[in-house]
Each structure stands twice: as C-alpha cells, then as structure tokens.
Amino acid sequence: MKHIFPDYYNEFHCIADRCTITCCQEWKITVDDDTNRKWKKILPPDTISDKRKNLTAYTCKKDGARVIGLDQNHRCPFLSQDKLCHLVTSYGDSVLSETCTLFPREIHEFSTHTEASLMPCCPAVIDLWCEKNIEFPTVSSIVDHSSPMFLVRDNLIKLLQNSDLSIEEALFEGFYILLELYKNQPVTISQINEYFSKQTLFELHSALADINVPADDTFTECNELLQDLAVNYSKEGLYTGFLQPILTEAEKYPKGTFLPDKPDDRLTDSGTGSELSGIWNLFCDMITDHDIVFRNFLSNELFSDLIIPGSSSKIIEHMVMQYQWIIMEYTTIRQSLFLWCSIDPKNPLTYETVRNYIVIISRMTGYDDDDIRTYLENSFAKLIWDWGYAALIIGA
Ligand code: SF4
Structure with a gap:
C-alpha cells in the first residue's frame, strides 16, 4: 500500500526545551487503554517530587476520556522545569502514550493508501511552512x-x-x-x-x-x-x-x-x-x-x-x-x-x-x-x- 505525505513531512523535529508553546501544557493529553494498562505497573520516575503509586495515578477521566491530570499551573506533571519529559529521560520513548508518541503527526489509513501530515498545533511545524508552497501528492x-x-x-x-x-x-x-x-x-x-x-x-x-x-x-x-x-x-x-x-x-x-x-x-x-x-x-x-x-x-x-x-x-x-x-x-x-x-x-x-x-x-x-x-x-x-x-x- 502506498504511504504518502506532503514534502515537508520528514523535516520535522521536536524542539523540546526550546519550544515556546509546549504541547505538554494547557492541553488535554489522552492516555489510550494499552498505555494505561502498562502504566499501572510502572513506578513514577525518581526525578518527580509528587510521588504516587504508579503512572496511572497521574491520570483522570475528562469528557469521557482518560487524560493526564495537569497540575495547578496547567502543566503535565511529567514536564520538567527545563521543558523535557521526565518519562522519556527515565524510561525512553516507548513508555509514552499513543498521543505523545504520534503528536504532531496525523495518519489516515484508507483502503487505497495511507496519508500522513503534521498538525498546526505545534510551533515547530509552522516553522516548516514559512518559505515556499507545500507540495502535496x-x-x-x-x-x-x-x-x-x-x-x-x-x-x-x-x-x-x-x-x-x-x-x-x-x-x-x-x-x-x-x-x-x-x-x-x-x-x-x-x-x-x-x-x-x-x-x-x-x-x-x-x-x-x-x-x-x-x-x-x-x-x-x-x-x-x-x-x-x-x-x-x-x-x-x-x-x-x-x-x-x-x-x-x-x-x-x-x-x-x-x-x-x-x-x-x-x-x-x-x-x-x-x-x-x-x-x-x-x-x-x-x-x-x-x-x-x-x-x-x-x-x-x-x-x-x-x-x-x-x-x-x-x-x-x-x-x-x-x-x-x-x-x-x-x-x-x-x-x-x-x-x-x-x-x-x-x-x-x-x-x-x-x-x-x-x-x-x-x-x-x-x-x-x-x-x-x-x-x-x-x-x-x-x-x-x-x-x-x-x-x-x-x-x-
Ligand atoms: S509543541 Fe511541538 S516542538 Fe513543542 S514540545 Fe510539543 S512536539 Fe515538541
């Protein structure tokens, strides 16, 4: 099956600690069922001061979906002061939920082909769109x-x-x-x-x-x-x-x-x-x-x-x-x-x-x-x- 995407797609890199509007703040970060099952057995990283019994204990239900509960400053509890992810630095990328792994990618699987693109909710994506018209397949x-x-x-x-x-x-x-x-x-x-x-x-x-x-x-x-x-x-x-x-x-x-x-x-x-x-x-x-x-x-x-x-x-x-x-x-x-x-x-x-x-x-x-x-x-x-x-x- 053909996998198609616009010309800028492979140029994206998360700028993490240099990001001006991080996606780990003021947003609904959903946690899928598979990740939640996994998180029930994982202890919080040592680098987090607010210690709970497992990673699931940092989630809650909102509008019918399981999401990461944000702190009083509307920040993800796993976001460090220098804007890096405590989960990634302690356990690596594989511990992340589907949303955090995929973001800002959007993938649609049709019977004829698969389409991928990036979402405009990320400043590093907008930076890819400043100079010339995007070429779409x-x-x-x-x-x-x-x-x-x-x-x-x-x-x-x-x-x-x-x-x-x-x-x-x-x-x-x-x-x-x-x-x-x-x-x-x-x-x-x-x-x-x-x-x-x-x-x-x-x-x-x-x-x-x-x-x-x-x-x-x-x-x-x-x-x-x-x-x-x-x-x-x-x-x-x-x-x-x-x-x-x-x-x-x-x-x-x-x-x-x-x-x-x-x-x-x-x-x-x-x-x-x-x-x-x-x-x-x-x-x-x-x-x-x-x-x-x-x-x-x-x-x-x-x-x-x-x-x-x-x-x-x-x-x-x-x-x-x-x-x-x-x-x-x-x-x-x-x-x-x-x-x-x-x-x-x-x-x-x-x-x-x-x-x-x-x-x-x-x-x-x-x-x-x-x-x-x-x-x-x-x-x-x-x-x-x-x-x-x-x-x-x-x-x-
Ligand atoms: S908004 Fe984009 S650049 Fe910023 S932290 Fe999230 S993925 Fe990285």
Missing part, C-alpha cells in the same frame, strides 16, 4: 478515480495555492463550489472537472467579486465566533496570556463601531470607528507579509481534515462540514491577530505572533468530527451553511 491520480472526492480536495488545495487569488477569495470560491457539489449529488468526475475548469473559475470569480458584505458585520460576527470558541478556555484559565488581551479588546467594540463602508470614509481617522478602520487597513498590509504561512496552513488543513477514513457514505457532507470548520478557524485566527494589532497599532505584526495564534487557535478548534457536528448544529441551527454566511465571516 496528487492523490486523485493514486486512487485512480475510485473516489472522486480526492479530486475535489486536490483542486481545492490548488485553488488556495494560487497566488493570483487572495486567501479570502480562494476560500470563498472553494466553499461555493463545494456547496454546489453537495447540492448536486452524486458527485461525478466530469462535474468536478467542469466546476474547476478555467472558464468556470473565471466566471465564478467575476460573479463573486460583485458581493459586498459590510465590513462592520464581518468584524462583529468574527468577534462573536472568537468569544464563543474561547469561553470555556477562559473559564478554565487556559491560554490566558494569549486570550485575555484580545478578548478584552474585543469587548471594547460593539456592533457599529467598526469600518465605514464607503472606501473614502476609511481615509478619515477621527472617532473610534474610523480609528479602527485605519488599523484594519494597516493590519491588511501587515498580514500579507505572512501570506505563505497562511496558505500552507490552510492547504494542510484541507489535506488532513477534508477526507478521513470511514466517512464514505456521507463524504461530501463531511467535506462541507470540515471546510466550514477550517473557515471558522482561519477567520478566528485573523480576528485574534487584528485585535492584537489594535491593542497597540505601533507594534509590528511579527512572525512569532502569527505563529502563536495559529498554534493556540488550532489547539482550541482541534475537535473530533462528532464535536464539530454538535458545535455547528448548536451554534447555527443547521449543519450546512448558506454561502452567504461564509461570505459574511470571510469578508467578501
């Missing part, structure tokens, strides 16, 4: 059209990597096509080729360019999305250093205080609304410096999340659902960065800040399929959005 040629949805995914990735389109245009146009395919099931190869043909893409681009969503509406909706996603993390005191400043900033701006809609109005700089619109213009310039990271981040999310093993009967619905989640993830990262810039507009938007918020928001949105479904159904009354909602949060 063209999976549709490997599976030989046995599942047309791989061809859809290849085309969506290509669309995002097309630098003639802005990220927002590519995301929105991709969503529009995916929604059309969803409405016109069953999806066929000729239908896919037609939707992604040069001519159709050109016509779609011209038609969608006429849509104009008031920027104030986009700002308000993205603020609400961010606040909703962050509420539980804030309550638990997680990621406080990253979330607190931007959430405080978000609360300063109720609906109607953001951008004037006429382009000429954006040139004025008096009053809160115009002031914020000036910062928005500045922000739009600064964020384009990080275009390549965002395109790679989004393309990688499409590659790793749109198609997963076992989703075959409702595969197109799953793809639309995941695509929506990726749009939410991106718009929430963008909103976080904009709020961060509005705190002190004189601060440059550095790569490190961009990386921090990509890592934190992707950790916060790292839900499994069932949880994404429940979140979307509860928040939006129905699972699949109209294209208008995507236009609203992307900011068409």
Whole structure:
C-alpha cells in the first residue's frame, strides 16, 4: 500500500526545551487503554517530587476520556522545569502514550493508501511552512478515480495555492463550489472537472467579486465566533496570556463601531470607528507579509481534515462540514491577530505572533468530527451553511 505525505513531512523535529508553546501544557493529553494498562505497573520516575503509586495515578477521566491530570499551573506533571519529559529521560520513548508518541503527526489509513501530515498545533511545524508552497501528492491520480472526492480536495488545495487569488477569495470560491457539489449529488468526475475548469473559475470569480458584505458585520460576527470558541478556555484559565488581551479588546467594540463602508470614509481617522478602520487597513498590509504561512496552513488543513477514513457514505457532507470548520478557524485566527494589532497599532505584526495564534487557535478548534457536528448544529441551527454566511465571516 502506498504511504504518502506532503514534502515537508520528514523535516520535522521536536524542539523540546526550546519550544515556546509546549504541547505538554494547557492541553488535554489522552492516555489510550494499552498505555494505561502498562502504566499501572510502572513506578513514577525518581526525578518527580509528587510521588504516587504508579503512572496511572497521574491520570483522570475528562469528557469521557482518560487524560493526564495537569497540575495547578496547567502543566503535565511529567514536564520538567527545563521543558523535557521526565518519562522519556527515565524510561525512553516507548513508555509514552499513543498521543505523545504520534503528536504532531496525523495518519489516515484508507483502503487505497495511507496519508500522513503534521498538525498546526505545534510551533515547530509552522516553522516548516514559512518559505515556499507545500507540495502535496496528487492523490486523485493514486486512487485512480475510485473516489472522486480526492479530486475535489486536490483542486481545492490548488485553488488556495494560487497566488493570483487572495486567501479570502480562494476560500470563498472553494466553499461555493463545494456547496454546489453537495447540492448536486452524486458527485461525478466530469462535474468536478467542469466546476474547476478555467472558464468556470473565471466566471465564478467575476460573479463573486460583485458581493459586498459590510465590513462592520464581518468584524462583529468574527468577534462573536472568537468569544464563543474561547469561553470555556477562559473559564478554565487556559491560554490566558494569549486570550485575555484580545478578548478584552474585543469587548471594547460593539456592533457599529467598526469600518465605514464607503472606501473614502476609511481615509478619515477621527472617532473610534474610523480609528479602527485605519488599523484594519494597516493590519491588511501587515498580514500579507505572512501570506505563505497562511496558505500552507490552510492547504494542510484541507489535506488532513477534508477526507478521513470511514466517512464514505456521507463524504461530501463531511467535506462541507470540515471546510466550514477550517473557515471558522482561519477567520478566528485573523480576528485574534487584528485585535492584537489594535491593542497597540505601533507594534509590528511579527512572525512569532502569527505563529502563536495559529498554534493556540488550532489547539482550541482541534475537535473530533462528532464535536464539530454538535458545535455547528448548536451554534447555527443547521449543519450546512448558506454561502452567504461564509461570505459574511470571510469578508467578501
Ligand atoms: S509543541 Fe511541538 S516542538 Fe513543542 S514540545 Fe510539543 S512536539 Fe515538541
């Protein structure tokens, strides 16, 4: 069976004690049943001051899963002061749970092939995405059209990597096509080729360019999305250093205080609304410096999340659902960065800040399929959005 992965995959190395946002902190670290059985017979390493009867005694049940119980500073009890793992230094890698062994790798085994990629929840992964477009294997040629949805995914990735389109245009146009395919099931190869043909893409681009969503509406909706996603993390005191400043900033701006809609109005700089619109213009310039990271981040999310093993009967619905989640993830990262810039507009938007918020928001949105479904159904009354909602949060 073919084992395929993007070109950056083998370049990853955990930077351990040099990591700025270690995965051993402020996160749910699951312990699988096999590891737990093993851990019942293993004594804690001598280097740990909080001694318990075995390694299992450091775990607890959370949301139905066994996880490592974090200490009062939300750190893994096995994490040493110099950010190394006491378990690895005492017993070697083989003692680790499946999650700790695999992270940040994501592996999907299909009947035709196995796909591997890396998750954006790790700063060392983002560092691999800064310089050039990631090259993904063209999976549709490997599976030989046995599942047309791989061809859809290849085309969506290509669309995002097309630098003639802005990220927002590519995301929105991709969503529009995916929604059309969803409405016109069953999806066929000729239908896919037609939707992604040069001519159709050109016509779609011209038609969608006429849509104009008031920027104030986009700002308000993205603020609400961010606040909703962050509420539980804030309550638990997680990621406080990253979330607190931007959430405080978000609360300063109720609906109607953001951008004037006429382009000429954006040139004025008096009053809160115009002031914020000036910062928005500045922000739009600064964020384009990080275009390549965002395109790679989004393309990688499409590659790793749109198609997963076992989703075959409702595969197109799953793809639309995941695509929506990726749009939410991106718009929430963008909103976080904009709020961060509005705190002190004189601060440059550095790569490190961009990386921090990509890592934190992707950790916060790292839900499994069932949880994404429940979140979307509860928040939006129905699972699949109209294209208008995507236009609203992307900011068409
Ligand atoms: S987040 Fe990544 S680089 Fe940091 S400790 Fe975890 S695996 Fe290593």
